[in-house]
Amino acid sequence: MQTYDIIIVGGGVMGSAIATYLLKSNLQLHILVVEKDPTYTYSSTVLSDGNIRVQFNIKENILMSLYGLEVLATFAEEMTTPAYTPNINFRQQGNLYIVDSEGEAFAKQGIALQQSLGGAVEWLEPGQIQQHHPLFQSANCVGATFGRRDGSMSPLDVLLAYRHKAIALGATYLTAEVGQLRHDHSQIIGIALTSGDILHAPIVINAAGAWAGKLSQTASVPLPVQPVKRQVYAVEVEGASF
Template identity: 40%
Template sequence: MSIQADILIVGGGVIGSSLAYNLLNDGFTGKIVVFEKDKVYEYSSTPRSAGGFRQLFTTPINIQLSRYSLQIYKNFNKNMVVQGETAEIDFKQRGYLFLATDQQMKQFEKHMELQHQYGVSSQLLNTHELIDLIPELNVEDLAGGLFCSESGYLDPYSVMQGYIRSAKFLGAEYVYEEVEAFVIDQNRIKGIRLTTGEEYHAPIVVNCAGAWATYLSKDAGLPLPVIPVPRQIFQFNVEKPLKKYLPLTMDPTGVYFRHEGESFIAGFNEQTPESMSFKCRRSTFNEEIWPIIANRIPNFEQAKIERAWAGLYDYNTIDYNAIIGEHPEMKGYYVAFGFSGHGMQQAPAVGKCLSELIRKGKYESIDLTPLRIDRFAQKALVVEDAIY
């Protein structure tokens, strides 16, 4: 026995739930079923992310996705009201800052020119302006920085729950079971099979399962260059507070830090192999992060770890960008994964644009064709320099 629907979405995190919401909000009247194996979202990548939001990208497509998503996040609490309950996402537009050496400043100047073409209010700062922004900052080895005041950080769990609540209110059904495999008939997808043995059939299946998505696709004979990669985040406090709240600050080494309430969080771009591990290692903080942040801000010398966690990137090993659209070899099979760490940032725009593609057969708000599946075979890669 199988259950019939119109669209099946595998993965009920921020990408899948944004898609479900946008489909229904845009007028789709069919039955949408969203599958999520982690009912309490304990290991979901969305709530385990650092919550950074930026527009400081180096490719038109990523800048456009962020520009669209910015407008959604700025008004999220007003527009995602369900039965009088607002969706508070704690979006703090304290800015996003890339600290820079002399060589990086030359690159950032070129990046800024492109960003300005798409309306991003980025600006180059000299060392005096950096100190105005962060009075405690050690700028001895810095030439300046690239800053965007409109960006900042937010609560990713609240964003995800806002989309889930609104999608359910509009009629999406959430099934908290694990998808074992896709049901396929020749070159057309027919549905999914759960680990319980139950099947759901629909002409459209969208794979939004994040770090787990690549295995489902591979098992269906449709491999994509995405692997799960762990990223650790450490929350810490200090004895001497800073004079001002921090923007999300990226050191030239790749270590980032920001405020988290009155505490701080920090992490970095670890070069780790494919893994589904959620282990945290204090040695990572002591050896890789603390020396950098203690040198950059003297107040951090006395950092005391409060807690730590790890989440998974769905890491695109080829060009580090999302893979979005219908699979050219499988009718009805759509994907939206491989975001490599910026899925939460781009979720509003991706949900909207993929809704358009599914409902109308074309993109309208933003042309996401550059992120198509067959760009790898066509050697039309999206080369993004700002991936961390």
């Protein structure tokens, strides 16, 4: 019978980060990470734009991002192993959010909250936008919010850094698909793979991302999580200096 202290369903950035920090707190833990796509070809982590920002109107989101910025400041040093040195290409170029008249009050409420929590966000008037970004036509906007510490990184390299660190600390990665969570009344007792194999653990962490809701339903636990398709556009501007 295959038994672990903790099974993590999902080996993307969230699952791999969880494994890393659990093992950093206790190296004696026997942790299994189950990931169905080991190349991460279809991973939400890798397909994301790899951006971090504090420009939210929800306190918890802002605090999480501020913590994320602290982690990224020493990420390479913390995640280096004897066999792997990460380079996540973190660049704090800032995020600019254009605001129209309908969104002005909401945006300024957000800035007040962000600044009160330590976020480096400022309001730019249309003339300031034009000064910094002369190619942008600001006629239809009332201003913009600019987070100067916001930035971008390589999501794949962040994921690989966590994965290498977790393995170096003792985590085991298994290429498989989880079919359902196994439970005895209200107690989780393990997982069942689509192959039919049963794995046991008193703690199962659902890090299945957009599919976390579908997985939790197998244990009759409703989660308001479902996949939503988003689009990211990259635009090349002739004559631009950025």
